[in-house]
Amino acid sequence: MSMHHQMAIFAFAFGAVMGSFANVLIHRLPMGLSIVFPGSQCPSCSARIRWFDNIPILSYFILGGRCRACKAIISPRYPLVEALSGFLFAAVVFRFGIQPATVAMALFAWALVVITFIDLDHRIIPDVISLPGTVLGLAFSVVPGFPRPMDSAVGVAVGAGFLFLILYSYEKIMGEEGMGLGDVKLLAMIGAFLGWQALPVTILVSSLTGSLVGVGYALIKGESVRKFPVPFGPFLALGAIVHLFFGVGLIQWYLGKL
Numbered sequence: 001m002s003m004h005h006q007m008a009i010f011a012f013a014f015g016a017v018m019g020s021f022a023n024v025l026i027h028r029l030p031m032g033l034s035i036v037f038p039g040s041q042c043p044s045c046s047a048r049i050r051w052f053d054n055i056p057i058l059s060y061f062i063l064g065g066r067c068r069a070c071k072a073i074i075s076p077r078y079p080l081v082e083a084l085s086g087f088l089f090a091a092v093v094f095r096f097g098i099q100p101a102t103v104a105m106a107l108f109a110w111a112l113v114v115i116t117f118i119d120l121d122h123r124i125i126p127d128v129i130s131l132p133g134t135v136l137g138l139a140f141s142v143v144p145g146f147p148r149p150m151d152s153a154v155g156v157a158v159g160a161g162f163l164f165l166i167l168y169s170y171e172k173i174m175g176e177e178g179m180g181l182g183d184v185k186l187l188a189m190i191g192a193f194l195g196w197q198a199l200p201v202t203i204l205v206s207s208l209t210g211s212l213v214g215v216g217y218a219l220i221k222g223e224s225v226r227k228f229p230v231p232f233g234p235f236l237a238l239g240a241i242v243h244l245f246f247g248v249g250l251i252q253w254y255l256g257k258l
């Protein structure tokens with residue numbers, strides 16, 4: 001096994017543990033609960049989950065997807081979030097090797113997972129993630145690697161400015177809210193971590209996938225696209241992830257076509 005593969009396996013395991021923590025945040029942050037105390041509990045019977053029943057991904061299958069105490073069904077979303085987080089960590093290590101930017105991008109991808117599921121559940125993007133996230137992204141850009149500090153700062157300004165303008169004009173024209181300010185702050189965070197160069201791919205991918213899923217929903221349900229119950233944050237997160245792994249190639253391919 002090559003060094004790279006060993007690193008990726010270690011990164012997956014570490015990412016899965018971070019995914020376990022992501023589950024705690026997704027569950028507790030919107031309720032304003034402490035994220036440290038008490039330790040993990042069954043959402044049904046509040047029984048404390050002991051460490052050996054709390055191993056990311058594995059415990060879910062060992063327990064047959066049920067709480068050891070009350071046998072209540074555990075949502076498959078828990079191991080899914082853990083696996084997703086592990087997969088993203090491994091992919092970041094594979095893509096960037098070992099350098100300061102790897103830590104930044106792994107944290108960034110992890111924050112996007114937390115934001116995605118909180119937004120899906122509650123239609124909010126917590127400021128306690130997006131605002132410190134933006135500051136952290138700016139701070140990381142000072143470390144040699146990527147993006148450069150100026151790209152990161154312009155990314156914040158243009159990302160927030162662009163979405164805010166859309167938000168503002170949509171409300172003026174349609175007289176109703178399309179996106180929330182949470183999306184504006186999320187795009188600022190994306191700009192901070194990836195630099196302004198990431199914004200075209202992020203916006204393109206998110207609006208394309210968002211429209212496709214929204215129209216698909218309307219066709220299947222026979223309802224107006226406006227009633228589409230999924231918020232925009234997860235699509236922005238997807239767009240950022242696509243740029244993180246494929247952005248440079250996509251931009252080169254597009255410029256090559258010109």
Ligand SMILES: [Zn+2]
Pocket residue numbers: 042043044045046047067068069070071072
């Ligand atoms: Zn239980």
